[in-house]
Amino acid sequence: MDVKITVIDREGVAHPLDAPTDMAMNIMEVCKAFELPVDGICGGMAMCASCQLYVLSDHELVEKSPDEEAMLSEALHVKENSRLGCQIPMNEKLEGLKVELAPE
């Protein structure tokens, strides 16, 4: 089952994506799979913040782990709605999710 999500890139362009929910992907990986400019340098260990994004829709997301909290406390451009894309697994509940990539 795919869900429709929207990722706004750093130039403000909105990319509607059909994100698979059955491939054990997280949002960082979905962005990479669609060749959006997300580095995911640490590969998804919540250790680099290169997949930081702002959540624009009011979806209920998985809670931040201590690792994600710690990384976000050190990263730049952090806002109230900042999350690390690599820490949010894709699932059906994310239908209609809208996120914006944080500056590099």
Place this chain on the structure above:
Amino acid sequence: MIKTDIVIIGAGPTGLFAVFEAGLLKLRCHLIDSLPQPGGQCAEIYPKKPIYDIPSQPEILAEDLVDKLMSQIEPFQPGFTLGETAQDIEKKSDGSFVVTTDKGTRHHASVVAIAGGLGTFEPRKPDLEDLSFWEEKGVEYIIRDPEKYRDKKLLIAGGGDSALDWTIVLADIANEVTLVHRRKEFRGALDSVKKVQALKDQNKIQLITLAEVSALNGNSHLSSVTVAQGESERNIAVDYFIPLFGLTPKLGPMINWGLEIEKNAIKVDNTLDYQTNVPGIYAVGDVNTYPGKLKLILCGFHEATLMCQSAFQRIHPGKRNVLKYTTVSGITGFDGSLKKAKKSTIKTIE
């Protein structure tokens, strides 16, 4: 000037393994890396994390992989220029190259192999006004010689391992150490967290949490920093402000070397030998891109192996060579050492 056969830029797993494959072909290597230790991302980002997709290693810690590679290449005596960034490359009339680092160290080689991973690790900088003005005037991102801070007043910012580790080391050396962190929680080895707690309890350091540096003050040299904690602000007199917010990789100076770049990686023309658009310069491992590219350590090993065969032909044009199996031929190090399988014993049974 350092002279070698292959200068390898990047001392991560791919760069290190290239030394081994080059050594089998009797080619000498010298590695340049901007980090102070070999291992690349494995050493810098995730040394204590396990890797599960190295062939024959069901589970290996990143730091152990680096240690094993270092031990594997020991017979081939690689040289290292560590803590320096490859800055410039110059092609000589004979087709060889001179690679110069940001510190001015020069390396001459017939072949250049870029195994630069995601690029040069650069410090993540805090978002402060006039920050660049204060660099070299009291703001430092990398500690090279702790002695520089003897009897000085320091303010360290950050909540990870390096902030904790340097607070511990510098507490004994500096006159005053203040550690500032945005949160109360620190992400570091348990032992380091306990040590910093003890230093704080003994009043050997000042710890300010739920706070961050909001301004830098001084004339020709930094003299104080403003620390904001909630609504309140205070000035703390310092000689040095050391923000330790981790390192982030950037492709860096290589971007100006005339190499074809695609998607923040160096494009290689083919998967025959991973040569770039500049003959004699190869790109292997995570730094390169080609159709079907996978950024995996095991792919880097394969690419390094093919690259060395091509480098051999470039260094010794037309020279006949044949692939040798280490089980048969053993390994002859440049130090004269020989590792070899034991001869089988043949005895008669009457």
